[in-house]
Amino acid sequence: MLRLRERIVSHLLSSSSTSAPAISPLHRLLSAAAAAAPVSPNPSSFAVEEYLVDTCGLTRPQALKASKKLSHLKSPAKPDAVLAFLSGLGLSGADAAAVVAKDPLFLCAKVDKTLAPVVAGLTGLGLSRPDIARFVSLAGSRFRYTSVVSKMHYYLPLFGSLDSILRALRRSSYLLSSDLDKVINPNVVFLRECGLADCDIAKLCVCEPRLLGYKPERVRAMVACAERLGVRRGSGMFRVALQAVAFLSEEKIAAKVDHLKKAFSWSDAEVVAALSMAPMLLKRSKDTLWHRFEFLVSEVGLEPGYIAHRPVMLYYSLEGRLKPRYYALKFLKENGLLDHDWNFYTAVTRSEKYFMKKCICPHQEAAPNLAEDYAAACRGEMPSNFRFT
Incomplete structure (x- = not known):
């Protein structure tokens, strides 16, 4: 792969120094691909798997899998031209290897009749060469059409x-x-x-x-x-x-809805209210939702119906959001450090930056360890000097 790249770079440099300004970058790209595509002196000895490892940079397992789709190749001429073309677009060796591993038949694409027209078309849409390089890495086989x-x-x-x-x-x-x-x-x-x-x-x-x-x-x-x-x-x-x-099938959705009703003691109307405001509850696991719901009811003291009309609380991480903010708020209230009545819903739905600004930072003198203890709680730790009770 290194020798191939040296030939490509050498050709591109010589082309840019001797060509007339009228020659397009795409023309130089095609010229580089043609110049860097040697024909094997003994086609019958072309070993596809070794080529994929030594020249393309694939791992041995990748090469073994890819070689099954390239057994018809008798010469490195076309693969060399494709690799040169990808190099001209700016793909690194690793990126080119990823393209080939994902779509081995990419090495059989016709540079002049397929790849070059695609690049020309994408350039016409305003994509730069780095843009196209990023695109080809993800487009895979579709780039060949x-x-x-x-x-x-x-x-x-x-x-x-x-x-x-x-x-x-x-x-x-x-x-x-x-x-x-x-x-x-x-x-x-x-x-x-x-x-x-x-x-x-x-x-x-x-x-x-x-x-x-x-x-x-x-x-x-x-x-x-x-x-x-x-x-x-x-x-x-x-x-x-x-x-x-x-x-999600209708059966799975029905099962999710039924679970919400039974596990959370929600009525039909409360389930509709919750899902209309937080439909992604359908994507959350039953265990995750239950642990959050149980904490809100048993520890925070919220009613199931209250949660149903503020279901976004069930989106938040139990260890990273719900618990730390609840215990911080409880600490502040017990020690008379809040100058107004913050409820839990307000505290948990505000951004981290806002919560820190309003609830943590103003109390550095009265509670010098509060910020450190809150940060530890967000990490799932239980600071010994953070008064939870």
Whole structure:
């Protein structure tokens, strides 16, 4: 791999010093790929697995797996050209190895007829070479199809930035593998009709990138399910509700709802109230929710109905948020250090910066160890000089 890169760099440097200014960067990229692709003097002796290890940088297990898809190769000419092309885009050896390990057939792509036109198309959309290098690392096999350009042309204004698209692609490649006209666009149009702005659709896809790639009738069923939770279309919570019910069957949702009713002693109306304000409760584990609920009831002294109408409290970490703030608030009240009546809900829902500013920092003289003890409590420790009782 090192020798190949030395040839590439040497060629690029000589090309940039002797070429006329009219020669495009893409042309130089193609020239570099061609110049760095030697033909094996003895094609029949080409060992694919060794090439993948020695030249591409794959591990032996990766190479063994990848070589099964490349057994037809008789020469390193085409793989060398592809590696040179990736190097010209700015991919490191490790990045190129990751691309090949993920999609071994990438080494068989035609530089002039496939890869170069894709790069030219993406450049036309305003992507820089570093942008394209980041994109190819995540796009994998979809980069070998010129249709990826039209999809990126569609996604860039929808998502608002390449970074948002890449965040979605890190989770799933559905955005690039699904049919744009028959699946993606109908789903986007429908979600817009449901009151979601493009920025909301983008946020939804970053969290659940598979959603746009599902059949439109399935997406419509998800919307109907979100509405049955008591979240109306167009409301600020509708996107979150869609994220909560995505890919959950009606049976699983019904089981979750039934569990909330029985475990928390909530009525039907209280369950609807809770899920309409905090639909992501459907994604939390039963044990996690129960431990938080039990603490709020038995230790803090809150009523189940009170929690149902302030369900966001169940989102917060028991050890990292609920307990430390409760004990800090209790300490302050018992020692007369609060100048107004802070309730627990107010204390637990404020940002850490705000809580520190209002409840911890003002009492440094009266309680010099409070900040240190609170920090220890947030780490799950029990400071000996923090008065919990």
